[in-house]
Amino acid sequence: MATEATTGGRQRVDAALIRLGVVVLLGVIVSVMDGTMMVVAIDAISREFAASASTIQWITGAYLLANCAAIPASGHLVNRFSARTVWLTSLLAFLVSSVLCGVAWSALSLVAFRVLQGLAGGLVGMAATIVLTRAAGPERAGRAFSLIAVPTSLAPVLGPIVGGAVIDVVGWRWLFHGQVPLLAVALAAAWYLLPQDPRDRQARMDWAGLLLVAPGLSALVYGLSEISHADGAGVLDVVTDPAAGGVAAVGALLTIVFVWHALRRRDNAIIDLRLFANRNFSIGSSLLFVVGFVLYGLLFLVPLYYQQVVGLSATAAGALLAPQGAGMGFAAIFVGSLNDRFGPRPVVLAGLTLTMVGTIAFTQADPEPNGVLMAISLGLRGIGLAATSIPLSAALYQSGLPKAAYPHIATSSAVVMRLGGAVGSAAAAVILLLASGDAARTAGAVPAEGFATAFWWMTGLLVAPLAIALFLPGRTRAAEGTATNPEVTTVERGTA
Numbered sequence: 001m002a003t004e005a006t007t008g009g010r011q012r013v014d015a016a017l018i019r020l021g022v023v024v025l026l027g028v029i030v031s032v033m034d035g036t037m038m039v040v041a042i043d044a045i046s047r048e049f050a051a052s053a054s055t056i057q058w059i060t061g062a063y064l065l066a067n068c069a070a071i072p073a074s075g076h077l078v079n080r081f082s083a084r085t086v087w088l089t090s091l092l093a094f095l096v097s098s099v100l101c102g103v104a105w106s107a108l109s110l111v112a113f114r115v116l117q118g119l120a121g122g123l124v125g126m127a128a129t130i131v132l133t134r135a136a137g138p139e140r141a142g143r144a145f146s147l148i149a150v151p152t153s154l155a156p157v158l159g160p161i162v163g164g165a166v167i168d169v170v171g172w173r174w175l176f177h178g179q180v181p182l183l184a185v186a187l188a189a190a191w192y193l194l195p196q197d198p199r200d201r202q203a204r205m206d207w208a209g210l211l212l213v214a215p216g217l218s219a220l221v222y223g224l225s226e227i228s229h230a231d232g233a234g235v236l237d238v239v240t241d242p243a244a245g246g247v248a249a250v251g252a253l254l255t256i257v258f259v260w261h262a263l264r265r266r267d268n269a270i271i272d273l274r275l276f277a278n279r280n281f282s283i284g285s286s287l288l289f290v291v292g293f294v295l296y297g298l299l300f301l302v303p304l305y306y307q308q309v310v311g312l313s314a315t316a317a318g319a320l321l322a323p324q325g326a327g328m329g330f331a332a333i334f335v336g337s338l339n340d341r342f343g344p345r346p347v348v349l350a351g352l353t354l355t356m357v358g359t360i361a362f363t364q365a366d367p368e369p370n371g372v373l374m375a376i377s378l379g380l381r382g383i384g385l386a387a388t389s390i391p392l393s394a395a396l397y398q399s400g401l402p403k404a405a406y407p408h409i410a411t412s413s414a415v416v417m418r419l420g421g422a423v424g425s426a427a428a429a430v431i432l433l434l435a436s437g438d439a440a441r442t443a444g445a446v447p448a449e450g451f452a453t454a455f456w457w458m459t460g461l462l463v464a465p466l467a468i469a470l471f472l473p474g475r476t477r478a479a480e481g482t483a484t485n486p487e488v489t490t491v492e493r494g495t496a
Contacts, residue, residue, distance in 0.1 A: 016135075017132075017135055017136055017140065017143065017144070018147075019193065020132065020135050020193065020194070020195075021132060021144070022189075023186070023189045023190050023193050024132055024148075024190075025147060025148070025150075025151055026186035026190075027091050027124055027186040027187075027190070028124060028128045028148060028152075029151040029155075029182075030094070030179050030182050030183055030186070031094060031120075031121040032151055032152055032155040032159075033151075033155050033158070033159050033162070034063075034098075034117070034121065034175075034179065035060075035121075035155075036159025036160060036163070037159045037160065037166075037175050038059065038060055038163070038175070041163060041167055041172040041175055042056055042060070044171070044172045045110065045172055046107075049106055049107040049110075051107035055107050055108070055111075056107060058111045058114075059107070059110055059114055060114075061222060062111045062112075062114045062118060063115070063117060063121070064118065064218075065115075065118065065218040065219075066114070066115045066116075066117075066119045066122065066218075067118040067119070067121055068122065068217050068218040068221050068222070068418060069118075069119065069122070069217070070121075070122025070123050070126070071122050071126060071217065071414050071415060071418070072209075072210060072270050072271055072415070073210055073214065074122070074123055074126035074130075074410070074414075075126075075270070075272075075407035075410060076205055076206070076270060076407075077123070078127065078130050079199065079200045079203045079407050080200060080203040080205075081199055082196070082197050082198065082199040083127055083134065083197050083407075084131075084190075084194050084195070084197055086123060086127045087127040087131060087190060087194060088187065088194070090120045090121075090123035090124045091120075091183060091186055091190065093119070093120035093123075094117060094124060094179075095179070095180060095187065096116075097116040097117035097120055098117065098176045098177075098180060098183065099176070099180060100113040100116070101113045101117060102176035102177045103173075126410055126411065128148060129410045129414075130406055130407055131197075132148065133145075133397050133410070134197065134403065135195075138397050139398075140340055141339075141340070141394035141397040141398055142335070142336035142337065142390060142391060143336040143340060144394070145390045145393045146333065146334075146335060146336030146337070146390055147336075149328065149332035149335075149336075149386060149389070149390050150333065154326070154328075154329040160319075163175055166178060203268075205270070206265065206270040209258055209262060209265070209270035210270050212254050212257055212258035212261060213254070213258040213270060213271060215251070215254060216250075216251050216252075216253070216254025216255040216257075217251065217255060217415060217418070219248065219251030219254065220248055220252050220255055220419065220422065221251070221418050221421075221422040222247060222248075223244050223246070223247035223248025223251055224244075224248050224422035224423060224425065224426040225425060225426075226244040226247070248426075259273065271408065271411055271412055271415065272405070272408040272412070275401065275405065275408060275409065276412075278399050278400065278401060280396075280399035280472070280473060281396055281399045281401065283468060283471050284344075284392050284396045285396065285412065285416045287348065287388070287392050287465050287468055287472075288389070288393065288396075288413055288416050288417050289416050289417070289419065289420035289423075290461075290465040291388050291389045291392065291417070291420065291465075292416070292417040292418065292419070293421070293424030293427070294355065294385070294424060294458065295385055295389075295421060296420075296421035296422070296424040296428075297424035297427060297458055298359065298381070299425070300424075300428045300429060301451065301458065302320075302321060302378075303320075303321065304317075304446070304451075305362065305365060305451045305455075306320055308451070309365055309366075309367050309448045310367060310368070310369060311367075320374070320375075320378075323375045323376075323378040323379040324379065324382040324385075325382060327378065327379040327380065327382020327384075327385075328382040328383070328385055329382075329386075330382075330383065330386075331382065331386035331387055332390060335347065335351075335386050335387050335390045335391065336394070338391075339390060339391040339394055342474070343472075344392065344394065344395040344473065345469065345470070345472040345473060345474045346474065347391045348388050348392060348469045349466065350384075350387055351383075351384045351385065351388035351389075351391070352384065352388055352462055352465055352466050353384070354380050354383055354384030355380075355381050355385055355388065355462060356384075356462045357380055357384075358377045358382075358383075358384055359377070359455065359458060359459045359462070360459055361374060361377040362374075362377065362451075362455040363452055363455040363456045363459060365448040365449070365452035366448075393413060395473070396409050396412075396413050397409060428458065431453070431457050431458075432446060432450055435449070435450040435453035435457075436450035
C-alpha cells in the first residue's frame with residue numbers, strides 16, 4: 001500500500017484513474033456499439049444471404065443469449081485468472097470473432113460467430129467494471145461508473161447512425177472489419193498500461209451453479225425481451241405467444257433452482273447470494289432492478305407510441321429517443337463526482353424525481369405531441385436515469401464489503417439490471433395489453449388511451465423506489481474522509 005499526500009498527489013491519482021479508464025473504454029465502446037449498430041444491419045444481411053426472418057433474428061438473439069450466459073462465470077474467471085488476463089483474453093476473442101463475422105459465408109455461420117462475439121462481449125463489460133472499481137476504490141466508485149456510463153449511454157444514439165452510414169458506403173461487413181483496428185489499439189494499450197492484479201489459484205468453478213444460472217438467465221431474459229421486439233398490434237400476439245412464454249418459464253425455473261442450489265452451497269457459489277445479507281447492498285440492488293425496469297419499459301413504450309399514435313416510421317421513432325441518450329451521457333460526466341462527494345441518497349432521490357417528471361408528458365398520449373416538450377422530457381429522463389443508476393452501482397461497492405467480493409458484486413449487479421430490464425419491457429407490454437383490450441385488435445393498432453394508461457402506470461411505479469431510496473446512505477465514510485481531509489488519498493496499487 002502506498003500513500004500519496006498533498007492535493008497534487010490526489011490529482012496524480014485522478015489522472016492515473018482517467019488513463020486506466022481510457023484504456024478500458026477503448027474496448028468497452030466497441031462491444032457496446034456493436035449491439036446497437038447491428039439493429040440497422042439486419043435488412044442488408046437478410047437480403048445478401050436470402051435468409052428467412054426466423055433465421056435472421058438470431059443474429060441479434062444469439063448475441064444477447066451468449067452475452068447473458070457469460071455474465072455468471074465472469075466473477076469466478078477474474079478470481080481464478082485475474083482481471084488483467086480476463087480483459088486481454090476477452091478482447092482478443094472479440095477481435096477474432098469480429099474478423100470471423102466479417103467473413104461469414106452464410107446466415108448460420110454468422111449466427112455461430114455472433115455467439116462467440118456475445119460471450120467475449122459479456123466478459124469485456126464485466127472485466128471493465130471490475131478493473132475500474134478496483135482501481136478507484138469505494139471512495140471513487142461513482143467516478144469509475146461515470147467513465148463506463150458515457151459510452152453506454154451514447155451508444156443507442158450513435159450506434160444506428162454510424163451503422164447506417166457504414167452500410168450505405170461500404171456494406172454491412174465493415175461493421176465488423178472496422179472494429180479490428182480499434183480493438184488492436186485497445187489490446188496494445190491494455191498490455192502496456194493495465195496493472196497486474198492478484199488471482200486465487202485455488203478457486204474452483206461451481207459447475208452445477210453455472211449450468212443452472214447461465215442458461216436460466218439467458219432464457220429468461222431472451223423470452224421476456226421477445227415481447228419488446230413486436231411492433232404495432234403484433235405486441236398483443238407476442239404477449240400471448242406460447243413459445244416466448246415457454247422460454248421465459250424455463251428460464252425462470254432454472255433460475256429458481258439455482259437460487260436453491262446457491263443457498264445450500266453457501267460457499268463458492270457462482271453467484272454469491274450472501275451479499276444480499278448486507279442491508280445497503282440489498283437496497284441498492286433492488287433499486288437497480290427498478291432502474292432497469294423503468295429504463296427498458298419506457299424504451300419499449302415510447303417508440304411504439306410514436307409509431308401507433310403519432311404515425312411515425314420505426315426509424316424516426318427510434319431517432320426521437322436520442323435526447324434520452326444524450327441526457328444520460330451528459331449527466332454521466334458529473335454525476336459520479338456528485339455521488340462521491342455527497343453520497344448516493346440525495347443524488348438518487350433527485351434522479352428518480354427527474355425520471356418521474358420526464359415521464360409525465362407521455363401520459364397524455366397526444367396524437368400530435370409538442371416535439372420540444374417531448375425532447376425536453378426525454379432529456380430529463382436521461383439525466384434522471386443516469387443520476388439514479390450510477391450512484392446505485394457505486395453504492396454496491398461502498399456498502400462495506402471487502403475488495404475480494406468485487407467480482408461477485410459486479411456479477412450480481414449485472415444480473416439484477418438485466419432481469420429488471422427484461423421484466424420491465426415485458427410488464428410494459430402486458431400493461432398495454434390489459435389497458436387496450438379488444439380495441440387494439442379491432443382498430444389494428446393500440447389506441448392512445450391504452451398508451452396513456454401504460455405511461456401512467458410506469459410513472460406511478462416510480463413512487464415505490466422513491467420511498468426505498470430514503471434508506472440509502474447519505475455521505476459515505478470514504479466521502480466524508482475525502483471532504484474533511486483532502487490532503488490524504490490512499491491508493492492500493494497491488495489490487496488496482
